[in-house]
Each structure stands twice: as structure tokens, then as C-alpha cells.
Amino acid sequence: MVTRDTPWPDGTPCWVDLGTDDIQKAISFYSSQFGWEIQPGGPEVGGYSIAHQDGRIVAAVSPKMGAPGAPSAWTTYLATDDVDATAAKIKGAGGQLLAEPMDVMEEGRMAVAMDPAGAVFGLVTGLVQPYSRGWVRLRSADPADPPRIDVAHLRHPDDMRRMIEATLLARAISRTAPLAGLADGAELAPGPSIGDDDTGAIAASIASRVDTYHHPAGTCSMGPDPGTGAVVDARGRVHGIERLYVADASIMPAIPSANTNLPTIMIAERIASWLAAHGDQP
Numbered sequence: 001m002v003t004r005d006t007p008w009p010d011g012t013p014c015w016v017d018l019g020t021d022d023i024q025k026a027i028s029f030y031s032s033q034f035g036w037e038i039q040p041g042g043p044e045v046g047g048y049s050i051a052h053q054d055g056r057i058v059a060a061v062s063p064k065m066g067a068p069g070a071p072s073a074w075t076t077y078l079a080t081d082d083v084d085a086t087a088a089k090i091k092g093a094g095g096q097l098l099a100e101p102m103d104v105m106e107e108g109r110m111a112v113a114m115d116p117a118g119a120v121f122g123l124v125t126g127l128v129q130p131y132s133r134g135w136v137r138l139r140s141a142d143p144a145d146p147p148r149i150d151v152a153h154l155r156h157p158d159d160m161r162r163m164i165e166a167t168l169l170a171r172a173i174s175r176t177a178p179l180a181g182l183a184d185g186a187e188l189a190p191g192p193s194i195g196d197d198d199t200g201a202i203a204a205s206i207a208s209r210v211d212t213y214h215h216p217a218g219t220c221s222m223g224p225d226p227g228t229g230a231v232v233d234a235r236g237r238v239h240g241i242e243r244l245y246v247a248d249a250s251i252m253p254a255i256p257s258a259n260t261n262l263p264t265i266m267i268a269e270r271i272a273s274w275l276a277a278h279g280d281q282p
């Protein structure tokens, strides 16, 4: 990438570099990921360090330029045959220059700019301990038929109450330094027209955007007493049916406040090793 024998057409992505606070760490990370060879740039080039792969230039890693407090980020450069004229046009169109046009040794000129929309960031709130309970049911006796699923998002009033609380907390965080200094655009959701005390409108905004963490669990939950809804016992044996075991996320007796993949593997390993050691013994 980024080597070419003919000029880059105007507006084409022509270069990428990473602006970072910890250049040594970045060099060692990207070298180990992709085998890039990166010669740390000296003070004469402001620490700008070019990365090569298989003898070809691929990118650069550099001390951060631009707004203080801005996060480390990759910058994509677009080609222009007149940096200064483009920089003036950017300002005229409501963009900002984070670095004014400057010479890059003998290579050419560059500037760093931000478009008028800036960048979008999200504070995502979520309930990891919902009170709402959904269900999975068989549609028919045919195992090839997809099951019927009701995820019951936010059906329990306390779930919505806690999501509203979380949304207000996210708002409060975004209005507090240092985030407040970085965020000068309009809030995307619930949106600037909805006040903190308009909980009805906040709830409607939450309901229209709610999504899942993809961690369904507990539809065949483990427990000693089938009378209380437990489907399997402590070894994954289905209550009331001989020689039938379940060993997956469905037997979790409660929804974990964490990712479900590793606990599922742990359940499967535990029940498999138990069966291997003891067979189908009670």
C-alpha cells in the first residue's frame, strides 16, 4: 500500500498514520501484529516513524498532533495538489485545521483537518441483570421447526427505570470534564430536545433503540426441584428423563453479569469430564 509511481488523484486516500502518546508501545504492538519494521524517527522529523513491510512503506507512527487530550487515532490522508488552497477551503466550509499546512521534509506538504461533523462517539448503557424474563418454546413436535422466542426486552418496569437512570448517568458523564471539552456536537439519542426530566420521552427513545447483548441463558435452568421450574440437576441431567443431559448456556441458573462464552465452555468441560469419569451414574 501507499506506494505509487504516478500522482495520486485529488481526494484519494494516499497515506495513513497513527498519532499516539506512547510511540514505543505502538511500534512494538504493530511490529508484533504485522511484522512491520519501524525505524523510530529522530527529533529532526519530530519522532515521525515510517513503517515498512517486505521493503515497502505501509504507514507511519507518530507523536500525536492536533487537539490536546484527543485520543490516539489513525488518520487517513486524502491527496491534493495544493494543500494550502484545500486548507483554506476546509475552513470556509466549517471544518477545522488541527495542524496548519506544513512542509514534510522534501516529501511535500500536509495539514490535519476535522470535518464540520467531527467524529461520533457513543456511551452505550446496558442491563446485565435484567428482571424481565423471556422464554423459548417449541413450535411443533418437528425438531427442524425453529423455536418460538420471546426476549421480553424491558418488559419489567424496573428494567426500564434502570435504563433511564443509566441514560441520565451517561448524559451526566458526557457533560463532565474532560469528555465535555471534547464533545461539542449534538447528542444523538435521546437528543438535545429531550430534557433530563422528560422520562417518558427518554423511555420511548430507549425502547426504540434497545438491542441484545447476545447472551441468552437459563432457558433450561439448573436447580434441584423441577417443581420450581428447574429443568436439569447439578450434573446437567434433565429431571424426569433418563440419559438426557444438557450442557450449554441454557442451564445457567442465573444470567451472568459477564460474557457467556467462557462460562459455557466451563459448563461443557465440567459435565463432559463428569460423564467421562462416572458415566451415567446417579
Ligand SMILES: Cc1cc2nc3c(=O)[nH]c(=O)nc-3n(C[C@H](O)[C@H](O)[C@H](O)COP(=O)(O)OP(=O)(O)OC[C@H]3O[C@@H](n4cnc5c(N)ncnc54)[C@H](O)[C@@H]3O)c2cc1C
Residues within 6 Å of the ligand: 143, 213, 214, 215, 216, 247, 248, 249, 250, 259, 260, 261, 262, 264
Ligand atoms: C453475535 C454474538 C456475539 C457474541 N459475542 C460474545 C463475546 O464477545 N463474548 C462472549 O463471551 N460471548 C459472546 N456471545 C455469546 C456466546 O457466543 C454464547 O453465549 C455461547 O456461544 C453459548 O453457547 P451454547 O453452546 O449454549 O450455544 P451455541 O454456541 O449457540 O451452540 C448451539 C449449537 O447447536 C447447534 N444446533 C442448533 N439446533 C440444532 C439441531 N436441531 N441439531 C443439531 N445442532 C443444532 C447450533 O448450530 C450451534 O452450533 C455472542 C453471541 C452472539 C450471537
